[in-house]
Amino acid sequence: MAAQRKTVTLLEVNSTIRNMKLPAKGVLVSRAAEITQELQQGVPKPFKAVISVHFGDGHAMGMKPITFIRQVMAACFYPELLDSEQLPDDVRSRAKIQLQKCDGGSIGSYCDSSGLLHVRQSVSRYIERRDGGVPCDPGDIYITGGAQRALQLVLKMLVHSEGHSKTGVLVPVPSYIRFNNAVEEQGGVMLPYHLSEEQSWELEIEELQRALRTARGQKCSPRVLYVINPGNPTGQVQSRKSIEEVIRFAAEEKLFLMADEVYQDNVFGDDCEFLSYKKVLFEMGPEYFHSVELTSFNSISKGFAGECGFRCGYLEFVNLDPQVRRYAQQVNSVECCPPTPGQIILDTLMNPPLPGEPSYPSFTAERQASLDTLAHNARLAERTLNSVPGISYVPVQAAMYCFPRIHMPSRAVQRAQAQGLAPDLFYCLRLLEETGVAAGPGSDLGQREGTHHIRFCILIPTEKLQVVLSSLKSFHLKFTQEFS
Ligand SMILES: Cc1ncc(COP(=O)(O)O)c(C=O)c1O
Known part of the structure; x- marks a missing residue:
């Protein structure tokens, strides 16, 4: 049967949207999803899991939510908990106030x-x-x-x-x-x-x-x-x-x-x-x-x-x-x-819990633990990245990413170009295939002509960052040798 012509063809799509530059990272994200499936099907790989650090999502990487926030949310979602002794008093009173401020006393309004x-x-x-x-x-x-x-x-x-x-x-x-x-x-x-x-x-x-x-x-x-x-x-x-x-x-x-x-x-x-x-x-x-x-x-x-x-x-x-x-x-x-x-x-x-309120100690400790992990990870990344020949790195003072510069051998750049890929995307794809680490290419974020970078998130559990950094280090040395 002949395929019917659709009413909405490509030409009907708003031309501004059609002309938008899509992040090249899409290829990487799809490949990371495929590799995860392959691992589940038992396809042998030199790593056990994909570690996706190309976006800034700590929870996706295993960072824990703050208990006080989730307890208040739990009681707002399920108001029966307002009477439960399992939740601290300040959580229940917070949740009550929140619900009173919502129309109909429900967060569903x-x-x-x-x-x-x-x-x-x-x-x-x-x-x-x-x-x-x-x-x-x-x-x-x-x-x-x-x-x-x-x-x-x-x-x-x-x-x-x-x-x-x-x-x-x-x-x-x-x-x-x-x-x-x-x-x-x-x-x-x-x-x-x-x-x-x-x-x-x-x-x-x-x-x-x-x-x-x-x-x-x-x-x-x-x-x-x-x-x-x-x-x-x-x-x-x-x-x-x-x-x-x-x-x-x-x-x-x-x-x-x-x-x-x-x-x-x-x-x-x-x-x-x-x-x-x-x-x-x-x-x-x-x-x-x-x-x-x-x-x-x-x-x-x-x-x-x-x-x-x-x-x-x-x-x-x-x-x-x-x-x-x-x-x-x-x-x-x-x-x-x-x-x-x-x-x-x-x-x-x-309005975080105040001193003297039951949740103050745990809230303060959890907040500090998250910020300490970030600061510790930043130092760890700096030490490792600075020890790799062919990577230069400006230490970060804030936010949650590292953005090292990768000095790519010219043969690697040529190979990438022959495949129609930005050199740093080529690098990231190889890093993913060989180590399971999914970092994002700098070409998506913009960089000076002729320079190449990658970005990865460091607000992740330290054990995971250690894997990311050691994988990156050994991969980079191998990659440089291959293309030199
Ligand atoms: C600089 C910057 N602005 C805005 C946002 C968007 O934040 P939101 O998740 O609240 O939309 C992000 C997210 O990564 C960001 O990095």
Whole structure:
């Protein structure tokens, strides 16, 4: 029988979506899934399991959830537990309050599209504490189903995709790839600025200026500057001076600042601390604080809790024109409301147990254990990576990834090109086949022409990281020998 022509053919797919650059990592992820199946079927391999470290998901890699959070959630999901002696008193009273704040006393009910009011209030009090008293209005907080949604909301509102007024968005290289995808999805023009690997991945103002000059010739109107602090995948933390320079640059060039701060709780480097863009902006005085438009982002996916599957994040608008805010509300209302369970986790994180409450000791110990693992793993990775000839590595100060540079022999580069693969994807695929370690190629995240990197997550149990590092080390030596 002749195949029937479908109503929706490729040509009907939105052309912006069709032209989007898909992460090359997709090939790697599919192959990792196939290998897992092969292992289950008893196909012999030189390893027992695939270790997927190409994404930032600690729970998927065996990190334990925080007990207090899960106990509060358990009672919210199953209110019979509110009377159970098995749960500590403070857990039960927290859960009761959460349920009282939900319509119908159930976490299964809808809420406002910008999130539950009490959670927005908790977020604003948390931001005020974090920033040493800089005021925060709950009306400026929007809760979303993950920080990615919050980034998309702002881009949807700001990005024009037509004619000379196409919106130019300055994006770091390397970057968080889903942000770039979201810019493409809205039809914006990506204006890459390179972070300096030689200067420990610093953001240099001269490079921003260069990127902006280049943009002037590109028939677009540069409007947005996206920064990630602490950095993904670079793990660098911006100093106060660096943030001030960026803010001044945004003010001079009339750029809307998007500060992605989802790794704010994952700072472990010596002599560095997280400073929010909002705090620094405030401390630069009214000239800046009342003029520069800023949106900052945070998420429950990162930090010490890593509850990414519950999908919850938030944004805060600073200095948004009230008329523009009306449109933000409009764009956001199309989204429907963010999931309630994630919001309850967010509220619990904003209000951790206090000294004297029954859950305080366990909560504090578990939080510290997660952060200690991260700091310990970062040191372990640094020691190993620095001992491998052909790998150079800028030690990370924060976030949850390593992003070493791989010096590939030219014969390996040629072999990759002959197979139509980016050299670092070729490297990652070989690493996967030979060791079971699935790391992500730097070419997906952006890197300087002619350089090659891989990224892997280090917020994983230390025993697993040891396997990842020793596999990577022996693989790299073998690979280099094979292609030299
Ligand atoms: C820099 C950055 N921003 C945003 C996100 C998205 O977070 P969420 O899981 O809350 O959507 C991530 C996730 O990895 C990220 O690395």
